[in-house]
Amino acid sequence: xxxxxxxxPAEHVHFRAFDDAIILLDLSxxxxxxxxxxxxxxxxxxxxxxxxxxxxAAEAAEFSVDEATALRDLEAFTSELEARRLVTRVxxxx
Amino acid sequence: xIRAVLRANVLHLFARAAVRWSRPHRAKALVEAVGMRLPRxxxxxxxxxxxxxxxxxxxxxxxxxxxxxxxxxxxxxGVSPLERSIVSPRDPSIFAHAWVEHGGGPIDARDVAGAExxxxxxxxxxxxxx
Numbered sequence: 001x002x003x004x005x006x007x008x009p010a011e012h013v014h015f016r017a018f019d020d021a022i023i024l025l026d027l028s029x030x031x032x033x034x035x036x037x038x039x040x041x042x043x044x045x046x047x048x049x050x051x052x053x054x055x056x057a058a059e060a061a062e063f064s065v066d067e068a069t070a071l072r073d074l075e076a077f078t079s080e081l082e083a084r085r086l087v088t089r090v091x092x093x094x
Numbered sequence: 095x096i097r098a099v100l101r102a103n104v105l106h107l108f109a110r111a112a113v114r115w116s117r118p119h120r121a122k123a124l125v126e127a128v129g130m131r132l133p134r135x136x137x138x139x140x141x142x143x144x145x146x147x148x149x150x151x152x153x154x155x156x157x158x159x160x161x162x163x164x165x166x167x168x169x170x171x172g173v174s175p176l177e178r179s180i181v182s183p184r185d186p187s188i189f190a191h192a193w194v195e196h197g198g199g200p201i202d203a204r205d206v207a208g209a210e211x212x213x214x215x216x217x218x219x220x221x222x223x224x
Contacts, residue, residue, distance in 0.1 A: 014171075014211050014212040015211065016173055016211040017208070018174070018211070021175045023174075023175060023188055023211060025139045025171065025173065025190075025211050025212055027117075027118050027119060027212060028117055028119075029117065030117060030118045032173065032188045034175055034187055034188050064133050073141050077095055
């Protein structure tokens with residue numbers, strides 16, 4: 001269930017929050033990334049250990065989007081973050 | 095001082111190669127390993143004169159070079175967003191800069207730009223050699 005997935009920032013990733021954006025610095029590659037307001041909203045919650053489902057519910061309450069759409073967008077977002085090795089998936093204990 | 099400037103410029107050539115061909119932490123370690131074998135810059139004033147002599151490269155290569163010649167210096171990376179954007183590598187909407195800090199502050203206050211996102215801590219030669 002993707003809604004139960006959790007991620008945390010990769011060890012080599014540093015980040016800094018601004019008013020409506022977050023900048024990520026991948027020190028393993030020397031690359032910078034920026035997240036817009038919605039991405040920053042999700043990133044802050046990922047770093048707190050919230051699940052994708054919890055974040056989708058928060059996005060639905062904060063932005064004009066339904067929860068299912070928010071979850072799909074989050075899956076795509078975290079897939080991209082994972083592909084770029086900016087986050088690692090937290091494996092829940094069996 | 096002329097010798098210090100010459101040494102720093104040679105080290106800067108090495109730093110440019112290191113940053114170009116290796117990842118940031120590795121490049122820092124390489125420049126630090128070479129720099130710690132060279133005579134130390136005693137204070138921010140000397141570091142400022144050496145820094146001003148460095149040409150080319152990037153702010154990161156210049157900062158690595160100066161920090162590698164000072165005991166206990168840090169290289170701070172600062173960033174600030176220039177505009178909104180989606181996730182993208184080497185994002186042109188991000189401003190980034192690197193500067194040297196020593197003794198709790200920048201060696202040149204005019205060189206500080208952006209909010210700190212990362213810090214490279216350079217060793218003291220005395221602690222490395224003990």
